[in-house]
Amino acid sequence: MKVALSRSFTRNFVGCGIVIACCVVLWGCGGGDGGGGQQAIPLTVPKAACGPNDHPETALQGQVPAALRVPGGFQGFSCNLQLVGQSRGDGASWQHASFKDGAGHQCAYHDTASSTDNRTHLGVVTVDVTNFSVPTPTTYLTSVGMLDPWESLKVNPNRQLLGATQATNGRGGPVLDLYDLSGDCRNPQLLASVAIGSTQNGDAGALPQGGTLAGHEGAFAPDGLTYYGGDRGTPIKYSAIDITNTTHPKLITTYTVPTAGTVAPASVISHGLSISADGNRAYFTLDGDPGAGANLATFPPNNGIQIVDVSEIQARKDNPQVREISRLLWLDGSHAQHTIPVTIGGKAYLVAVDEGGPGGTSTSGTNGQKSCDAGLAPFPMARIIDISDEKNPTTASKLMLEIHNPKNCDKVLPDIVGLSSFTYGAHYCSVDNRVNATTLACGYFESGIRVFDIRDPLRPREIAYYNPPAVTTPSPGSQNNRTAATGRPDHCSAQVRLDVATASLWTTCQDNGLLVLRFTNGVWPFPESTAGLQN
Numbered sequence: 001m002k003v004a005l006s007r008s009f010t011r012n013f014v015g016c017g018i019v020i021a022c023c024v025v026l027w028g029c030g031g032g033d034g035g036g037g038q039q040a041i042p043l044t045v046p047k048a049a050c051g052p053n054d055h056p057e058t059a060l061q062g063q064v065p066a067a068l069r070v071p072g073g074f075q076g077f078s079c080n081l082q083l084v085g086q087s088r089g090d091g092a093s094w095q096h097a098s099f100k101d102g103a104g105h106q107c108a109y110h111d112t113a114s115s116t117d118n119r120t121h122l123g124v125v126t127v128d129v130t131n132f133s134v135p136t137p138t139t140y141l142t143s144v145g146m147l148d149p150w151e152s153l154k155v156n157p158n159r160q161l162l163g164a165t166q167a168t169n170g171r172g173g174p175v176l177d178l179y180d181l182s183g184d185c186r187n188p189q190l191l192a193s194v195a196i197g198s199t200q201n202g203d204a205g206a207l208p209q210g211g212t213l214a215g216h217e218g219a220f221a222p223d224g225l226t227y228y229g230g231d232r233g234t235p236i237k238y239s240a241i242d243i244t245n246t247t248h249p250k251l252i253t254t255y256t257v258p259t260a261g262t263v264a265p266a267s268v269i270s271h272g273l274s275i276s277a278d279g280n281r282a283y284f285t286l287d288g289d290p291g292a293g294a295n296l297a298t299f300p301p302n303n304g305i306q307i308v309d310v311s312e313i314q315a316r317k318d319n320p321q322v323r324e325i326s327r328l329l330w331l332d333g334s335h336a337q338h339t340i341p342v343t344i345g346g347k348a349y350l351v352a353v354d355e356g357g358p359g360g361t362s363t364s365g366t367n368g369q370k371s372c373d374a375g376l377a378p379f380p381m382a383r384i385i386d387i388s389d390e391k392n393p394t395t396a397s398k399l400m401l402e403i404h405n406p407k408n409c410d411k412v413l414p415d416i417v418g419l420s421s422f423t424y425g426a427h428y429c430s431v432d433n434r435v436n437a438t439t440l441a442c443g444y445f446e447s448g449i450r451v452f453d454i455r456d457p458l459r460p461r462e463i464a465y466y467n468p469p470a471v472t473t474p475s476p477g478s479q480n481n482r483t484a485a486t487g488r489p490d491h492c493s494a495q496v497r498l499d500v501a502t503a504s505l506w507t508t509c510q511d512n513g514l515l516v517l518r519f520t521n522g523v524w525p526f527p528e529s530t531a532g533l534q535n
Contacts, residue, residue: 041459044400045452048462050079051521057465059411061402062424062447064467066415070487072472077448080464080524081517084504087127087135088513090120091475095153095428096494096508097162098129099185106130107185109141109155110494110508112477114148114168119476123147124164125514128186129506132516138186143193145177145215151272151338151428152218152229155181157533159224161246162188165196165215171232174198174213178227178246191246196229196239206251213239213251217338221275222533226252226313228282230270238270238284240313240320252313255322257286258306268302271355272338274535277434279314281390283307283350285336286327289360296358296374301329303336305352307390328385328393332376334360337427340535341387342437344457349396350387351440353429354380363423364416372409379404379425382442384457396457399426399440403447419488422446427493432500432525433532439463439524441496441505446489449496449507449517455528463523468492471511480510495535500525 050056057077059065068074093111100106108127116122123142129135145152149164150172156163160182166175174196179188197207207213217230227249229239240252257270271287288303290296306327312320333354340351358376359367371378382399403412403424416423422445429442431454440452440460448467452460470487480491492509499505503525506516519525 041397044402044405046461047402048079048464048523053520054079060408061462062444062450063403063412064415064446064489068487069415069489071485072470073487074470074489076469077465077467079466080519080521081449081451081466081505082520083466083515084518085129085132085135085516086513087137088475089125089137089477091478091480092494092508092510092513093148093477093479094151094493095149096497097153097155098497098506099155099157099160099162099181101181101183101185103184104130105185107181108135108497108506108514109153109162110514111146111149111153111164113479115476117476118474124149124153126186126188127514129514129516132502132504132518135506135514135516139188141179141188143177143190144173144175145193148172150216152215154218154220154535156220156222156224158222159246161220161224161243163218163220163227163243165218165229165231167215170216172215174215176227176229176241176249178243178249180246192249194249196241196249197251201250203251206253208235208237208254208256211235211237211254216270217272219273219275221279221314222277223279226275226279228273228275230273230284232269236269238273238282240310242316253320253322255308257284258324271336274339274341275310276341280309280311281307281341282310283339283341285339285352286329287335288329289334289356290358291360296331296370296376299331301331303331303334303354304329305336305339305350305385305393307387307393326391326393328395330395332358333380334358335380337380340429340431340434342431342434344437344454347386348388349457350385350393351382351429351431352385353382353426353442355427356380357425361421363421363425364413364419368409368413368416372406372413375406377404377406378409378413379423380427382426382429382440384454384460397460399442399452399460401447401450422491422493428495430496430498430534432498432534433530434534435532436528436530438526438529439498441498443492443494443496443507443509445491445493448489449492449505449509451505451524453526455526464519466515466517468509468512468515475511475513478510498534500529500531
């Protein structure tokens with residue numbers, strides 16, 4: 001199954017294209033809904049214009065200055081978003097999903113950390129958000145996979161399923177859990193909790209010889225017949241699981257992640273992914289990291305995305321083969337987190353988001369400074385990639401805030417002195433509708449929830465943000481769980497539900513739990529905004 005790849009960037013190989021993303025300011029040349037022209041594209045995304053009752057940022061776009069990072073000191077920022085409801089509980093972890101059932105109940109689902117210390121409830125929290133002002137937990141899912149699904153917790157609206165893998169602390173075991181949401185989404189019904197790729201499940205033969213599955217991330221195919229897992233097992237791979245029979249999921253095949261770039265040994269592992277509407281394409285991330293000691297000024301890119309033909313899996317052919325179509329690699333980021341295939345103005349794009357800056361997930365100290373010295377944004381960001389020619393993907397734009405501008409390094413690096421990882425920068429993003437995307441909402445480590453107008457994909461602009469106050473007591477189910485003692489801003493690291501009908505969104509931040517926010521000042525939705533598949 002492993003694709004044989006060249007170790008040289010200059011060599012072409014059959015059926016596969018390699019493109020290296022440049023770190024320069026782009027110039028408009030048409031292709032977007034906004035036309036383009038020859039106007040220079042700004043390096044950073046234009047800031048949102050806030051209303052009179054907002055509490056806007058006091059420094060750079062995305063910044064929480066060091067002076068505010070003291071216990072009880074950071075009271076939060078808001079711009080065109082107002083908090084209308086919250087369910088904190090024990091806090092939240094990395095992932096958030098949502099569903100509306102046939103009776104009109106709006107439900108949110110979020111994971112919590114595997115820690116059992118000082119916990120009120122364990123597992124995935126089901127929250128009824130039908131009444132936005134009083135989001136109410138209704139049940140806690142504690143099957144094996146739901147105790148800590150990390151980033152694998154997803155909903156498939158087509159088959160009305162909630163799914164997750166056993167991803168304890170980011171590298172758990174092989175169990176896949178599936179729940180039925182078709183009755184009352186406030187009370188999901190367990191369909192299966194199965195050890196995938198095991199002798200007892202009858203699908204061990206689909207694993208590479210000596211291989212194991214280890215949960216971390218994952219996504220449903222839109223038709224809901226396949227669940228794809230991005231795992232940290234041996235070897236590093238993506239797995240395709242047949243869930244046609246939801247009571248007996250079975251492993252179809254695995255795809256070993258190839259080396260990206262010229263680095264040896266391979267420093268690329270699997271992470272997030274998404275699947276095209278027809279199920280025939282997978283958009284995998286190539287989770288690269290230069291590693292400690294790398295010279296970023298000369299280091300070859302090994303982080304990015306990979307477009308893969310999975311049509312034989314979708315068609316359920318015997319011994320299905322997976323074929324790489326192309327990849328896009330960049331140096332100004334690492335640990336590529338996830339992807340979202342979208343259509344904007346009738347043209348195909350891919351939203352891709354990193355988890356780490358050029359120097360890795362640790363962006364303080366020498367790593368952050370190395371990025372700055374190389375003229376690179378020190379923190380992870382989202383980018384919009386033109387995939388209208390899937391053999392030659394190209395970067396259309398980067399959603400850089402002022403904190404990303406290398407010229408501002410001397411202003412923002414002092415904020416994060418002594419912090420080990422996940423400081424500023426994006427983590428998970430969502431759109432309003434994958435088929436007709438107008439809006440991108442992203443959760444940021446320490447920069448809050450930020451919303452962008454992407455109707456012109458070459459020139460995205462910020463329209464709103466909300467960075468919640470630091471909590472003053474611990475949240476034991478949070479992966480962050482540090483802000484109470486230090487005043488450090490919360491980590492808003494999960495996916496966002498954009499609700500066109502009510503001009504609102506809901507998501508989780510790790511110490512604050514579930515937040516329901518309403519747009520103000522008429523900034524959203526746009527006339528073109530419609531509801532649809534978001535992630």
